[in-house]
Amino acid sequence: MRKRVLMVMTRDIPPEATNGRERTLRFIRDAIGSEVELREFTIRSLFESGGSAAKMAALIRLMRGIVTGAPCALQVAMFADRRKERKLAAMIAEFKPDVVYLDGVRLVDYASGIRVLIGRRPIIFDFDDLMSRRAAMLYDARLPVSPGYLTKSIPGPLVRLANASFIRQAFLRYERYCLQGHERQAVEAAHAVTLVSSDDAQALGALLDSRTAMRKVHVIAPPMTSTRPLARPADLLRFVFIGSDTQLQNRLSIDYLLGLWKRLAPRTPLVVYGRMVREYDAVPNVRFAGFAPSHDDVYTSGSIAMCPAFLGGGIKSKVLEAISHGCPPVGNATAYEGLGFQDASLAMSEADLERFVTDPSSHLDAVLDAAAEFAAYCEAHYSVTAFSTRWRNLLALSPAIQMQPAAPPMPAHQPLHL
Structure with missing residues (x-):
């Protein structure tokens, strides 16, 4: 039965x-x-x-x-x-x-x-x-x-x-x-x-x-279901962000990214996908593309996902979604919170993120190496x-079975045995 x-x-x-x-x-x-x-x-x-x-x-x-x-x-x-x-x-x-x-x-x-x-x-x-x-x-x-x-x-x-x-x-x-x-x-x-x-x-x-x-x-x-393997960007490079500003965490990220592009004026474009309810001032090299019919429209072969997060708690599905589509997810420590994986080439400091946005080609190899390791980690654990x-x-599990204690905090790249 x-x-x-x-x-x-x-x-x-x-x-x-x-x-x-x-x-x-x-x-x-x-x-x-x-x-x-x-x-x-x-x-x-x-x-x-x-x-x-x-x-x-x-x-x-x-x-x-x-x-x-x-x-x-x-x-x-x-x-x-x-x-x-x-x-x-x-x-x-x-x-x-x-x-x-x-x-x-x-x-x-x-x-x-x-x-x-x-x-x-x-x-x-x-x-x-x-x-x-x-x-x-x-x-x-x-x-x-x-x-x-x-x-x-x-x-x-x-x-x-x-x-x-x-x-x-x-x-x-x-x-x-x-x-x-x-x-x-x-x-x-x-x-x-x-x-x-x-x-x-x-x-x-x-x-x-x-x-x-x-x-x-x-x-x-x-x-996470992997749909495309990670590959070196072959097309003209661009940064992408996906998420509607009806959610607080997305609003915080969009405001941060717009401020970054306005202040640093990088040559690499940023494309923001998702239904927006707020009006935004025009910022050079930033385009709002609206709702994306398919993830393939977002995570193209020349894209790098911008995933900075400013509201902790839970895990950030954007990071897993991007890597599942073969797109390197770049963010900060909060973006990688709770995943059991930390690498400074992906979970960047604010200064490193600014340097990467300004000159991505100089740091792309380190980002791709870390993303490849993260992709393998996700395949194994998520x-x-x-x-x-x-x-x-x-x-x-039976009600009488004693469950194992929660594991201590994981060091970088240490798998979570869940």
Whole structure:
């Protein structure tokens, strides 16, 4: 009899998702669904489900947290829904899952009820990024709150109000504190917790009070599928950046790159791909090319991917995407955070990046050598096969098995044994 797995989701998984969290969820479903009987159950936020009942449920959840001395993050309260709890309980009673997968810490309130219903059978929390760490980074850098995949659902005036300077810092400080409590609670309730970044896993370990809890934490990065081998650029060289400025991390990178080209006036062009919502001043040798129908239009044989990152947490999929298309990804240390691979020829200092942009030919050999090593590293550790094996092994673990402690920080080029 095949194992039954219930995936409790906060969003739908588009069948052709090609990037971001949706792509990772599709790979998770494919990895575990081929060998188990799989069902999905979706719990949407109050901004998506709408209605006065949903808004009242969130308010009650926030008030209950204050009264009990265990305050609730807004990102958790917005998924409070008694009707969904009852429907989920009915599905569990009917389906009798052997494993329950929960899509993120936002669903932590559902864990205790699930535990009562399934007994000692495993619960897996897939954190993706460590949300409390992201809130702390936004707070420290005084950066705006970004709703992420809920951007289309949350009213614009509410987002602008939350980003008013006198509100934003207090809100982020509150969310960070609450999310740290939720993350500890999720680890306690779970059989296993997954993150995409080794740096996030270490940050979570600092929040936990026992090695037993830390043994539950696993790092499983999104997979990379190589479509073209790395080759020396044969055409006229150009730099490319891909990403819509609707996402905060992309806005920060685009602003940095435009400032770089305006200040240094390099002869090598920069082409920016993606749907933009902001207007940008014209900068010599910079072109906005809009949405790219295919990655082949971006990662041409003469392209080098510019991947500087200024918001930590998780891992930067741009780096993996570029190398999978045979394009060297050049960025900074933050761009390579959590991957277990660091080389100064790719993860450049600011001064080195400026020198490379100004005179790429003088540094191209070192960049290509490092990119070749990175490509081999990714093939070994971030393949679809390795990703699927890690998820299947996680599902196969018995609740009684003690999991291995998380590894210490990896030196440069040291593989992560995940």
